[in-house]
Amino acid sequence: MTASALKTRSRSRSDKPNRPATVLKDVARLAGVSSATVSRALNAPNLLDVATLTRVQDAVRKLRYVPNGQARALRSQRSFTIGAIVPSFDYALYARATSSLEREIEPRGYALILASNHYDLKTELRLTRALIERGVDAFMFVGSDHDPELFVLLKEFGRPYVLTWGIDRSGQHPSIGFDSQAATRTMTEHLIRLGHREFGLISAPHEGNDRARERSAGVREALRAHGLDLKDSHVQYAPIALSAGTLAMEKLLALRDRPTAVVATNDVVAVGALMACRKAGVGVPGEISITGVDNTDLGATQTPALTSIQTPIMEVGRLAANYLTARLEGTDVEFQGELPFEIVLRDSTGPAPSAGSA
Amino acid sequence: MTASALKTRSRSRSDKPNRPATVLKDVARLAGVSSATVSRALNAPNLLDVATLTRVQDAVRKLRYVPNGQARALRSQRSFTIGAIVPSFDYALYARATSSLEREIEPRGYALILASNHYDLKTELRLTRALIERGVDAFMFVGSDHDPELFVLLKEFGRPYVLTWGIDRSGQHPSIGFDSQAATRTMTEHLIRLGHREFGLISAPHEGNDRARERSAGVREALRAHGLDLKDSHVQYAPIALSAGTLAMEKLLALRDRPTAVVATNDVVAVGALMACRKAGVGVPGEISITGVDNTDLGATQTPALTSIQTPIMEVGRLAANYLTARLEGTDVEFQGELPFEIVLRDSTGPAPSAGSA
DNA sequence: GCCTCATATGTAATCGTTTACATCAAGCTA
DNA sequence: TAGCTTGATGTAAACGATTACATATGAGGC
Numbered sequence: 001m002t003a004s005a006l007k008t009r010s011r012s013r014s015d016k017p018n019r020p021a022t023v024l025k026d027v028a029r030l031a032g033v034s035s036a037t038v039s040r041a042l043n044a045p046n047l048l049d050v051a052t053l054t055r056v057q058d059a060v061r062k063l064r065y066v067p068n069g070q071a072r073a074l075r076s077q078r079s080f081t082i083g084a085i086v087p088s089f090d091y092a093l094y095a096r097a098t099s100s101l102e103r104e105i106e107p108r109g110y111a112l113i114l115a116s117n118h119y120d121l122k123t124e125l126r127l128t129r130a131l132i133e134r135g136v137d138a139f140m141f142v143g144s145d146h147d148p149e150l151f152v153l154l155k156e157f158g159r160p161y162v163l164t165w166g167i168d169r170s171g172q173h174p175s176i177g178f179d180s181q182a183a184t185r186t187m188t189e190h191l192i193r194l195g196h197r198e199f200g201l202i203s204a205p206h207e208g209n210d211r212a213r214e215r216s217a218g219v220r221e222a223l224r225a226h227g228l229d230l231k232d233s234h235v236q237y238a239p240i241a242l243s244a245g246t247l248a249m250e251k252l253l254a255l256r257d258r259p260t261a262v263v264a265t266n267d268v269v270a271v272g273a274l275m276a277c278r279k280a281g282v283g284v285p286g287e288i289s290i291t292g293v294d295n296t297d298l299g300a301t302q303t304p305a306l307t308s309i310q311t312p313i314m315e316v317g318r319l320a321a322n323y324l325t326a327r328l329e330g331t332d333v334e335f336q337g338e339l340p341f342e343i344v345l346r347d348s349t350g351p352a353p354s355a356g357s358a
Numbered sequence: 359m360t361a362s363a364l365k366t367r368s369r370s371r372s373d374k375p376n377r378p379a380t381v382l383k384d385v386a387r388l389a390g391v392s393s394a395t396v397s398r399a400l401n402a403p404n405l406l407d408v409a410t411l412t413r414v415q416d417a418v419r420k421l422r423y424v425p426n427g428q429a430r431a432l433r434s435q436r437s438f439t440i441g442a443i444v445p446s447f448d449y450a451l452y453a454r455a456t457s458s459l460e461r462e463i464e465p466r467g468y469a470l471i472l473a474s475n476h477y478d479l480k481t482e483l484r485l486t487r488a489l490i491e492r493g494v495d496a497f498m499f500v501g502s503d504h505d506p507e508l509f510v511l512l513k514e515f516g517r518p519y520v521l522t523w524g525i526d527r528s529g530q531h532p533s534i535g536f537d538s539q540a541a542t543r544t545m546t547e548h549l550i551r552l553g554h555r556e557f558g559l560i561s562a563p564h565e566g567n568d569r570a571r572e573r574s575a576g577v578r579e580a581l582r583a584h585g586l587d588l589k590d591s592h593v594q595y596a597p598i599a600l601s602a603g604t605l606a607m608e609k610l611l612a613l614r615d616r617p618t619a620v621v622a623t624n625d626v627v628a629v630g631a632l633m634a635c636r637k638a639g640v641g642v643p644g645e646i647s648i649t650g651v652d653n654t655d656l657g658a659t660q661t662p663a664l665t666s667i668q669t670p671i672m673e674v675g676r677l678a679a680n681y682l683t684a685r686l687e688g689t690d691v692e693f694q695g696e697l698p699f700e701i702v703l704r705d706s707t708g709p710a711p712s713a714g715s716a
Numbered sequence: 717g718c719c720t721c722a723t724a725t726g727t728a729a730t731c732g733t734t735t736a737c738a739t740c741a742a743g744c745t746a
Numbered sequence: 747t748a749g750c751t752t753g754a755t756g757t758a759a760a761c762g763a764t765t766a767c768a769t770a771t772g773a774g775g776c
Binding site for chain 1: 723724725726727728730731732733
């Protein structure tokens with residue numbers, strides 16, 4: 001059932017990029033003006049006489065002139081490039097927020113340069129240094145867990161940045177996001193109201209992931225407020241992958257005092273958990289309620305459809321773009337640091353099984 | 359059910375990036391060598407006396423020196439940046455392949471610069487020009503549908519590139535991918551063997567999307583080979599979104615000569631179709647078989663689990679990275695142009711409902 | 717008719733590296 | 747010992763734009 005073929009190709013010499021066919025000076029010569037005038041035609045056209053401007057523009061077109069960004073950036077200290085460093089692209093959510101950022105900056109003449117830190121803060125620091133080296137003007141990061149050195153670096157090079165997904169309570173850093181802790185707290189309270197008393201938690205690993213930490217904290221907060229307990233045995237850590245969610249749920253199912261409600265810190269592991277129940281023949285929501293976070297298509301299309309939390313990820317990307325470009329252009333910025341989330345009730349949650357049956 | 363707060367912040371002056379605190383010359387002075395020697399310490403350390411080298415390295419550390427990539431790129435005509443232009447990030451597959459590319463080039467000192475063309479070839483051309491302007495050394499594109507001018511541009515500036523996902527049959531362009539047409543042909547043949555005679559096709563819009571075209575062609579090819587017909591009414595075009603897939607399927611369900619097998623050109627619309635059947639109470643695979651392409655988590659976790667085609671997307675990203683870096687380094691490249699796919703049978707396909715029942 | 721000012725353009729220095737070429741010392745050959 | 751090679755380093759000219767400053771021209775005020 002596979003189609004395959006082999007095709008090889010080899011080259012012996014390096015393909016060093018060509019030097020540009022035409023440089024600014026050539027345009028100047030053809031248009032019969034100085035290089036300064038060509039530069040102005042490109043960057044501040046309204047300074048020029050209309051006749052001169054069109055003459056230059058014709059020359060640009062005729063010579064198929066493409067400016068050299070390196071030279072421009074070297075001299076002007078601006079590369080019109082924005083960097084985004086995300087934990088991973090395997091979780092589609094980060095990709096979408098980044099895409100939303102890109103969509104917003106592209107028409108403004110900025111390009112996106114992207115890297116993923118694989119949830120490692122040292123990697124993130126290294127990547128950021130590499131991007132500063134490349135002249136990236138401003139940065140978007142995810143979350144508030146970062147190497148302290150990162151901010152030293154950013155400050156030293158005067159690069160604007162914004163932390164996303166979460167809200168920086170310290171007030172030290174500009175941030176755009178939503179309250180992860182409140183999100184899972186609200187969700188947990190909902191489950192408590194449904195009569196659940198025995199809870200399970202499946203969380204992404206906490207290290208370098210403040211979102212997961214806050215979401216876990218939200219669950220604990222709600223439980224504590226209602227005098228309920230969350231036993232260590234009822235907390236499972238799972239990397240963001242279906243199989244990990246399934247494995248975690250299997251452990252929870254094996255417990256003597258099995259939870260009747262399981263809160264997962266993201267949709268992927270929640271769906272993994274759902275699969276575990278399906279496989280084990282455990283009824284959802286009859287015997288166990290399961291919830292996720294992020295309201296993905298993945299969760300929404302399950303049977304039963306996953307109750308989740310709609311998080312404003314596209315908005316995060318959009319606002320981050322606005323904030324950063326405004327900082328770079330020197331215009332006033334007024335931005336909403338905290339965005340709303342919304343609980344989306346579906347079919348994976350229901351009343352706790354009647355307590356008397358035990 | 360929402361949490362929200364307002365937090366504003368404003369700035370009046372532009373945050374133009376700082377000029378770097380230290381430049382190469384400073385390092386040279388501190389180390390007591392010429393600037394050429396510092397440059398060598400950075401780029402060709404083995405040319406230097408060990409004592410000199412360590413002296414320079416100490417100076418670099420002490421001054422927290424970060425080289426200026428613009429200047430380096432301007433002079434050396436190399437930016438150590440690779441560009442990827444994908445149709446969209448909303449379909450997670452492109453994000454994953456790109457991520458795989460990034461993972462591969464990052465340790466080799468290259469950064470990824472990313473843009474999406476939103477399935478528009480003119481946009482792609484514009485983006486490519488913007489990236490060449492920024493000194494991007496090499497490019498990855500998706501598919502074989504491109505503005506002819508694109509290749510003129512790439513050639514003019516001597517930028518290596520590779521087309522991915524598909525295989526360029528013309529032999530004009532280096533490409534890495536799999537045979538989309540064979541994939542859906544194989545799938546369709548499987549369905550024919552299961553006894554299906556009345557087919558439906560849900561495809562992504564063909565314009566600027568050769569993958570969709572080829573996948574559609576694969577279905578038609580198999581049907582033609584078996585003397586079967588695909589009526590125009592049985593072909594629906596749907597952008598890659600659940601709702602579009604649902605809508606398309608609803609149209610197919612409304613047909614008098616309703617298909618017993620529906621091939622979709624991607625998992626997302628296939629799942630959308632599945633939802634339409636669920637909603638309409640149409641049994642899958644009892645009354646209708648449905649298949650997707652790409653073998654995503656989304657499809658695999660459905661009830662019934664979606665039969666699909668495993669495509670080698672991570673491998674595509676990895677090999678594209680290998681090819682491009684090799685071209686840039688001038689080392690010999692031998693790359694597999696065509697990768698295997700694999701049909702993954704699950705529960706959304708089954709024998710055609712017995713013909714006699716009509 | 718002179719001075720001022722605004723507008724349009726040119727001159728040339730500059731951004732921070734890399735790299736061709738030059739230099740010099742030391743080691744080796746014959 | 748002269749001559750050649752090799753290895754380590756320095757000198758200075760690029761790379762291709764932007765931009766501070768200078769200049770020229772014409773309009774307007776008085």
